[in-house]
Amino acid sequence: MIVSRSSSNSPSYPPRSRKIINYIMLSLTGLCTLLVVSVLLTILVYLLWNGVHALNLNFFTKLPAPVGQSGGGVSNAIIGTLKLLALASAIGVPIGLLGGIYLSEFAGGWSAFTVRYTTDLLNGVPSVVMGIFVYTLVVLPMHHFSTLAGGIALGIMMIPIALRSTEDFLRAVPRSLREGGLALGASKSETIFTIVIPAAIYGIITGIMLDVARVAGETAPLLFTAFGNQFNSPGWLQPTASLPVVIYNYAISPYDEWHQQAWAAGFVLLSGLLVVSIIARLILARGKKLSHG
Amino acid sequence: MANAALSTPGIPMQPRGLEKKQTWLERLRKGDEVVHLITLSGAWSIIVITGLLVQHLWVYSAIARHTFGWRFLFTSTWDPVNGLFGAWPFVYGTIVTSILALVIAIPIGLGTAIFLAELAPRKISDALTFLVELLAAVPSVIYGLVGIFLLIPILTTAMPYFQKVFGWLPIFSGTFYGVSYFSAAVILAIMVVPFIVSISREVLLAVPVSQREAMMALGATKWDVTWRAVVPYARQGIMGSIFLALARALGETMAVTMVIGNVAQVSTSLLAPGYTIAAVIANEFTEATGDLYLHALIELGLVLFAVTMIINALARLLMLTMRGHEVTG
Numbered sequence: 084m085i086v087s088r089s090s091s092n093s094p095s096y097p098p099r100s101r102k103i104i105n106y107i108m109l110s111l112t113g114l115c116t117l118l119v120v121s122v123l124l125t126i127l128v129y130l131l132w133n134g135v136h137a138l139n140l141n142f143f144t145k146l147p148a149p150v151g152q153s154g155g156g157v158s159n160a161i162i163g164t165l166k167l168l169a170l171a172s173a174i175g176v177p178i179g180l181l182g183g184i185y186l187s188e189f190a191g192g193w194s195a196f197t198v199r200y201t202t203d204l205l206n207g208v209p210s211v212v213m214g215i216f217v218y219t220l221v222v223l224p225m226h227h228f229s230t231l232a233g234g235i236a237l238g239i240m241m242i243p244i245a246l247r248s249t250e251d252f253l254r255a256v257p258r259s260l261r262e263g264g265l266a267l268g269a270s271k272s273e274t275i276f277t278i279v280i281p282a283a284i285y286g287i288i289t290g291i292m293l294d295v296a297r298v299a300g301e302t303a304p305l306l307f308t309a310f311g312n313q314f315n316s317p318g319w320l321q322p323t324a325s326l327p328v329v330i331y332n333y334a335i336s337p338y339d340e341w342h343q344q345a346w347a348a349g350f351v352l353l354s355g356l357l358v359v360s361i362i363a364r365l366i367l368a369r370g371k372k373l374s375h376g
Numbered sequence: 377m378a379n380a381a382l383s384t385p386g387i388p389m390q391p392r393g394l395e396k397k398q399t400w401l402e403r404l405r406k407g408d409e410v411v412h413l414i415t416l417s418g419a420w421s422i423i424v425i426t427g428l429l430v431q432h433l434w435v436y437s438a439i440a441r442h443t444f445g446w447r448f449l450f451t452s453t454w455d456p457v458n459g460l461f462g463a464w465p466f467v468y469g470t471i472v473t474s475i476l477a478l479v480i481a482i483p484i485g486l487g488t489a490i491f492l493a494e495l496a497p498r499k500i501s502d503a504l505t506f507l508v509e510l511l512a513a514v515p516s517v518i519y520g521l522v523g524i525f526l527l528i529p530i531l532t533t534a535m536p537y538f539q540k541v542f543g544w545l546p547i548f549s550g551t552f553y554g555v556s557y558f559s560a561a562v563i564l565a566i567m568v569v570p571f572i573v574s575i576s577r578e579v580l581l582a583v584p585v586s587q588r589e590a591m592m593a594l595g596a597t598k599w600d601v602t603w604r605a606v607v608p609y610a611r612q613g614i615m616g617s618i619f620l621a622l623a624r625a626l627g628e629t630m631a632v633t634m635v636i637g638n639v640a641q642v643s644t645s646l647l648a649p650g651y652t653i654a655a656v657i658a659n660e661f662t663e664a665t666g667d668l669y670l671h672a673l674i675e676l677g678l679v680l681f682a683v684t685m686i687i688n689a690l691a692r693l694l695m696l697t698m699r700g701h702e703v704t705g
Contacts, residue, residue: 096595097595097596097597097600101597101600102597104597104599105597105598105599105600108599108603109495109598109599111487112487112488112490112491112494112495113491113495114487115483115484115485115486115487115488115491116487116488116491116492116496116504118484118488119484119485119488119508119569119573120504120507120508122566123507123508123511123566123570124507125526126511126514126519126522126526126566127511129522129526130518130521130522133525177418178418178421178422179418180418181414181415181417181418181419182415182418182419182421182422184411184415184418185412185415185416185418185419186419188415189412189415189416190419194416194419197423198419198420198422198423201422201423201426202422203688203692204426204685204688205422205425205426205429207623207684207685207688208429208627208681208684209626209627209628209629209654209680209681209684210627210629211627211629211654211657211658211677211680212429212433212627212677212680212681213429214657214661215432215433215436215657215661215673215674215677216428216429216432216433218661219432219436219674220428220432239425242422242425243422246419246422270406270407270408271408271411272406272407272408272410272411273407275411276411293513296513297513299515300513300514300515300516300517300518301515302515302516302517302629302630303516303629303630303654303658306658306661306662307661307662310662327515327517327630330517330518330521331517331520331630331634334517334520334521334524334525334634335524335634342525345521346521349517349518349521352515352518353514353515353518356513356514356515357510357513360510360513361510
């Protein structure tokens with residue numbers, strides 16, 4: 084049946100006032116989005132602009148120059164950050180992986196609840212408090228700041244995310260795959276290592292890469308563990324410079340050359356993080372494509 | 377098991393051998409139990425680490441706790457030279473900056489989440505959300521850098537005009553030097569908005585279509601549908617995202633340290649410089665001479681830890697009830 088649209092002389096519904104409110108509020112939400120996106124883009128562009136201008140080859144190859152001299156670099160901080168991240172991964176990744184496997188494959192009852200709850204607790208610890216903890220745990224007994232202490236602080240901060248992402252991606256593996264493995268006569272552990280983990284490996288790697296990117300920019304826990312250093316830090320038991328701490332120290336200094344270095348360091352750090360995050364997401368997308376044919 | 381319960385007591389319905397489980401030793405030999413124990417040790421080491429953390433914060437703040445008791449939190453004299461430690465200026469600064477940051481971030485974040493979930497086409501929404509989430513990964517020290525060299529000059533330029541209109545209010549009185557509670561709150565707001573947006577958007581997208589259709593069938597406008605049917609349905613998840621943002625704002629260290637001015641005073645004006653708990657720890661920890669000073673700073677860490685734990689727990693609780701609500705409703 085065809086209904087003719089002859090209602091033009093009946094009062095329109097909804098009433099005009101509500102239509103106006105509708106338009107106002109909807110455009111306000113659009114404005115909010117515009118504001119958020121533009122603020123965030125401004126920050127990125129501003130950082131890139133200043134960073135690129137302050138960047139040169141010396142920045143990557145030279146040690147910091149004394150105040151007043153131009154031309155120094157932060158090679159020690161770049162090496163320091165890489166060392167700290169390597170140590171942090173060596174601590175955080177195995178514990179996170181094992182915990183994730185445990186929660187997804189073995190745990191049940193009070194033990195799983197306790198582990199999960201504690202992980203959330205650890206994840207919520209403010210980073211500056213983590214710095215205090217590792218200071219009392221490592222720095223006080225050893226009587227000096229060290230790469231080791233900084234790596235431990237970052238490593239502990241990595242655990243919750245590594246665990247959570249591992250658990251989530253293992254859980255996403257279909258039950259039928261596990262049953263298939265068991266039906267072929269494989270033991271539970273064989274099934275886990277040859278079927279479940281390979282099926283989830285892209286996700287697990289993505290999670291860990293994002294985790295590393297997250298702690299790479301942490302500053303507060305390094306202030307009283309790795310401290311800082313004007314020179315290269317040999318071995319693991321000396322204080323070491325790191326990019327985030329260098330940014331902080333240079334930014335709050337009164338010298339213009341140092342401000343430039345802070346911008347360059349910020350640019351290097353952020354582009355490193357963003358590249359790692361984007362690669363991680365691409366790996367995940369590729370993994371999804373592979374597993375769905 | 378259910379069969380056994382139904383059968384006559386004493387006479388099993390199945391032969392014994394079928395129900396027999398592998399013994400612990402058998403599982404150990406097959407490797408399952410070994411893997412179980414190894415992963416279990418990984419999982420329990422997290423409990424050990426967290427336990428150590430609480431114990432260390434408690435033990436290493438003992439001197440300050442015993443010397444000052446609860447007065448520690450509510451007196452305003454912070455005088456390391458004479459061994460007087462009152463943390464009120466820091467507690468006050470932390471509360472003021474976090475609340476103000478939320479006041480700025482909640483409407484903007486929620487508005488953005490509504491736009492991304494309800495109005496924007498899915499592809500644009502996903503792209504913008506990706507951008508917003510990438511920005512959640514920007515380290516706080518970089519926000520601090522941008523705060524010092526971009527935000528503070530902008531605020532300093534804009535403030536005279538703002539004060540002409542609102543200067544009569546006590547919270548906007550006094551001279552503005554750039555570093556202030558207000559600057560810190562703005563930076564914090566920028567930092568927590570991505571959290572509110574991405575979580576709230578997820579929650580809004582999870583609201584069933586039937587909820588929208590029912591409201592629409594009653595002749596409601598798009599805004600009415602969103603504000604009266606969708607947002608109330610998702611309110612627990614949104615509250616959860618706000619609590620998470622609050623916990624993050626309270627514990628935020630570097631960006632705040634760089635723009636708040638680091639002056640241990642309590643001011644009514646939001647435009648005055650101040651201090652927060654996290655900032656005082658970051659600034660004074662390596663310079664702390666003497667046990668009492670160090671313990672006072674660690675006690676501040678303990679306070680920060682306890683407060684963020686409580687708020688995180690509340691956020692989890694809200695998210696959990698939300699999930700239960702979804703299942704039953």
